[in-house]
Amino acid sequence: MDERALIREAVAARRMSYAPYSSFMVGAALFCGNGAVYRGCNIENAAYGPSNCAERTAFFKAVSEGERDFAAIAVAGWPKDGKPGFAWPCGVCRQVMAEFCDPASFRIIVGTDEDNYTVRTLAELLPEGFGPASLGI
Ligand code: THU
Numbered sequence: 001m002d003e004r005a006l007i008r009e010a011v012a013a014r015r016m017s018y019a020p021y022s023s024f025m026v027g028a029a030l031f032c033g034n035g036a037v038y039r040g041c042n043i044e045n046a047a048y049g050p051s052n053c054a055e056r057t058a059f060f061k062a063v064s065e066g067e068r069d070f071a072a073i074a075v076a077g078w079p080k081d082g083k084p085g086f087a088w089p090c091g092v093c094r095q096v097m098a099e100f101c102d103p104a105s106f107r108i109i110v111g112t113d114e115d116n117y118t119v120r121t122l123a124e125l126l127p128e129g130f131g132p133a134s135l136g137i
Contacts, residue, residue: 012123022044025080026041033071038067040056041056103122103131
């Protein structure tokens, strides 16, 4: 799946966002090596701490279905009634990506629509990270 199509998936996933506290709606679309796409949205909680980002929702859905091979993720996030903008993955989500993805090749696509996005590798967003390779795994 190309980057434009993956951003469209993330924008569609954003519609499912449950964000009554921040009103910041985020969608993600995770593209697997086998061609499958897993969508995710942010899911907030009245206790705040248990809230989950869209990216981690997508990863946990995929991993729980047996996926282990990931090529790219698209992220689309901006305020509910606000102007579309770029939402870069938080540090916790970058660390979760580092558990399952090759930092040099995994692509992170952040944008608002298929004509407005930026692509980075995980290595660019999480330089000198600590991952499975640090433990010899
Ligand atoms: N959020 C995401 O889902 N992904 C990001 O990349 C940035 C932040 C969510 C968490 C929270 O529900 C809301 O956006 C505001 O921080």
